Amino acid sequence: MSSRHPQVGEISSDGRFRWDGREWMPMARVRREPTAWTLPMQRVAATYLALATIQSLLSTALFQNAATLERVARAGNPSLPEDQVRATVSVGLAVGWATVIVLAAAMLVLAFGSLRGWRWAFWAVLAWLALSSIGVVTNLLALANPALQPQPPPFIVIELVLSVVALGLLVWFVLAAARFGPWATRRPTSAR
Numbered sequence: 001m002s003s004r005h006p007q008v009g010e011i012s013s014d015g016r017f018r019w020d021g022r023e024w025m026p027m028a029r030v031r032r033e034p035t036a037w038t039l040p041m042q043r044v045a046a047t048y049l050a051l052a053t054i055q056s057l058l059s060t061a062l063f064q065n066a067a068t069l070e071r072v073a074r075a076g077n078p079s080l081p082e083d084q085v086r087a088t089v090s091v092g093l094a095v096g097w098a099t100v101i102v103l104a105a106a107m108l109v110l111a112f113g114s115l116r117g118w119r120w121a122f123w124a125v126l127a128w129l130a131l132s133s134i135g136v137v138t139n140l141l142a143l144a145n146p147a148l149q150p151q152p153p154p155f156i157v158i159e160l161v162l163s164v165v166a167l168g169l170l171v172w173f174v175l176a177a178a179r180f181g182p183w184a185t186r187r188p189t190s191a192r
Contacts, residue, residue, distance in 0.1 A: 037176055037184035042114050045125050048169060049111035052132070052162055053104045059159070060100045063150040064093065075147045122173070122182035129170040135163030 006019040017024035069089045073080060080088070110128060113121025139160035142149050149156060176184035 031188070032181060032183075032185035033188050035180055035184045035186060037180070038117070041172065041176060041184050042117055045114040045169065045173075046111040048162075048165060049107045049114065049125070049128075052166075053107040053111070055158060055162060056100055056107075057104055059151055059155055060096060063152075063155070064096045064100070066093065068150045069093065069096075072148060072150055117183050117185075119182045122177075126170065126173045126177070129166045129173060132163060132166035133170050135159060136167055139163055 006024075008019060008021045010019045011017070011027070012019075012024060016027060018027050019025075066089050069092045070085055073085050073088045073092075107128075110121055110125050114125055139156055142151075142156045143153060143160070146153050146156065151159075180186045
């Protein structure tokens with residue numbers, strides 16, 4: 001343990017405090033500096049989330065209806081009794097629409113947070129992209145058995161394309177976080 005006394009203005013080893021001559025005082029938070037990746041990353045993330053929201057709402061509006069859900073229920077289990085088919089359709093409609101509305105609201109909040117450059121939004125969008133990337137596999141499986149899907153194959157292909165884009169964005173986000181930090185911003189040169 002060192003017995004030396006800190007000098008006035010000296011910064012602590014963790015960079016969070018400054019010695020004022022009597023005590024260690026907390027330093028103001030340092031704003032991160034944008035890089036050439038920052039603004040494009042924020043705009044692309046917001047655009048992706050807005051397009052995914054529109055696609056989700058449009059797909060649900062076009063294909064989340066009683067006739068489609070009844071067709072899917074019967075294709076999945078032809079011996080299902082009529083009352084269970086009706087119950088499945090009712091629950092499917094309610095849960096489907098509630099889920100889409102909540103997810104659409106979440107995507108729009110994340111899109112706004114992306115444009116604002118909020119740090120928490122970076123990590124939330126990264127997680128969202130990771131989950132959306134799973135769609136690469138699920139949409140390929142859906143294309144393999146379109147009779148059990150409410151959407152026709154062209155809409156499944158659109159969802160597949162969005163999932164591939166999400167996977168690409170996920171890779172970019174991980175690289176940006178590793179190389180710079182959230183939203184590809186770095187610590188100021190003086191704070192290094």
